[in-house]
Amino acid sequence: MKLSRRARLLVLFAVPIALMSIVRLWSGEDGLTSSDTIGASLRLSVPILLAGLAGLWAERCGVLNIGIEGMMIFGTWFGGWGAWQFGPWLGLAFAVLGGMLGGLIHAIATVRFNVDQIISGVVLNLLAFFGVRYMSDLAFVGQPGGGVSQSPPQTSAIPRFDVPFISGGDLFGWKSPNVLLSLEDSGWFFIGDLAGILYGLTNNLSWGTVIGVAAVPATFWILWRTRLGLRLRSSGESPTAAETLGVNVIRLRYVGLLVSGGLAGYAGGILAIVASSYYRQGQTAGRGYIGLATMIFGNWRPIGVLGGASLFGYTEGVKLVANDAISTLFLFVALAAVLLAVMAVVNRTTTRGIVAVFVSVIAAYAYLAIEDVPQSLTQSLPYLATLIVLATASQRLRPPAMAGVPYRRGESH
């Protein structure tokens, strides 16, 4: 079966939605594709997405970044503090600056002094964790609602909006019709689900979220379509060759890490300003590491990171909004695997077919046998998924060749 690129993309989008729809109608769990779930998934995806992009920028310029979590912690603190002091927009700006501070520390240690990149990242995480505690002690203790582990609540928020015409948004004071919501409420096969997903993505949107998602095309455009991007990626692939061609590898690694820190800081800012209205200790909750996982999952590419972050965010969203629906995801996996098995038969790829049948049987069994999945175990899904991807598809992954290798000007031979 040969399909054109456009047709393949269409199939890639339509088939999972159709499967979701079948699962929804079969099990009666509306939560799978409801706009509430999708909205929550979007909100939960964005910090992970930005953390993943932060990892991508760092590794593309040749520096491993275990310190994303620490940079995010700086982001939550500075964001929470800035938003409390000067309002949400300046808060987001402070979050970015806080993250960049983390990026700068990482850059000085690894690029200037050639400290082991993993060690520097680990130490940065420790420094951020305890550093913000010290600063909370000074800035928040004694303030109304504040303390050593949280900031006083912010009084204003980043504005939210509905997209006009399709999700009932206002247009110059005129309330436009809410097409998607009425379609979702119809509950029709496929159309209802598609409308639910789109409505979830287009209603009650925060501008902070929109800017966060815009980082994906921006990253792609800068890294793959500009001269700066080419040079930056070349410092990650082959710094000596880049240097020979007159590229300032050291400076570009500083740039890459500052952008990385800024993105991670923004991710933290989202958590402290958009997803909640105050800074709280432990707000990042390991999302920096999930971001790292997403980067691997997405094969060091922006679209891949987007896919990984959506997947992890979606499982979180389902857990949050419709926890009972979690087990129906097994049914989805089973059906998807059946489909893959059929395709394998058509394409005559036997091994893949056998694997697909195997997965399908297991997932179907899990769906029938497991009443409800313990919340404690579903938490580890992103981490488990990353290990599985690494174990099974590592041949297909292509990390930047020289990420992790310290580079000193003029010491190559």
Add this chain to the structure above:
Amino acid sequence: MAKNRNVIDALPRPVVTLLSSLVAILLALGICGLLLLVTGKDPIAAYRTILETGLTGNKLLEMLKRSTPLMLSASAVAIGFKMNLFNIGVEGQYLFAALIAAEFASRISAPPVLHVLLTLMVASAAGAFWASIAAMLKVTRGINEVISTIMLNFISLSVMQWLFDNYMRDDSDGGLRVTTTEIAPSGQVPDIVDGRLNGVWLVALFVVFCYWLIVFRSKFGFRLRSSGLNSSAAQTSGIAANRMIVVAMLLSGAIAGLVAMQSVVGEEYAYGPQATPTGFGFAGIAVALLGRNHPVGIVAAAMLFGFLDSTSAVLQLSGIPNSIVKVIQAVVVLTVVIVNEATARYMNRRTAEQTAAALRADKVGA
């Protein structure tokens, strides 16, 4: 400047190493002093309070006590470092081991010493088991241990929560106790100094001694270190790299399994999500880096961290946020790794220059 370099040039290598660590610590104290100053606190007063409270008898005992998990965790990390393996997973390994060992100890009955020994062995086995997953993933699928141990840390937490909530929580008290069932007196380790220092401290010292023996004095240790320094050379001389990875990771996990034992068999006599201290896996990385993976260095660094930690309560009372203690620790590690790197580069250049000079002299002589 040139004169100064000549003085340093003449110093033997261990002295340079020691000096560089001291410089790093002073640098860190300077940076933190600046931080205190900028945030409106008096750094001199803060450091004086730390020294004055830290150097009293009770606080010194507390320092020893606080050094116990740090020494263990640092040894676990250091064994990996010596093999060029980065075990970030000590955190997950020791917490998993604490749960399993506490549950095991509360279920068996055995004579006093044997009970404790069995518990420690189970803890080690559980830690090694959790580490073995990362080792297997590395050997069979080539997954970098840094990534896999990070992921396994989180997986460990959720597996533990599931085990604890469903099977291992003590529900005898109407669900009030958020721990495992208390370990019988035969499985409890007594204090050396009542209420101040527990016997597990000696276990930690013994483990560091074993670390020295295994890594620096045994044939296995030689293989381990040579694989770490140059894996291809080691492989050429007949050392099986994969086997070394598995053994090193298992050893690291086995030591990691003991990290929380002071709490489990010496203080709380149980495991609990709140009762069992967390964060020692990462603190251990810091201590191992500060101690440069050397047993003496590890003990000294663990003492330094324990010393700083022991003063934090008093510091808070005198108006200085006690979180500065942790900031100092983190900054110390940062400056230490930077200064280490600079020193290593300097030592390499010095060796190269001295060798070149010796060769020149040789030629002139001939």
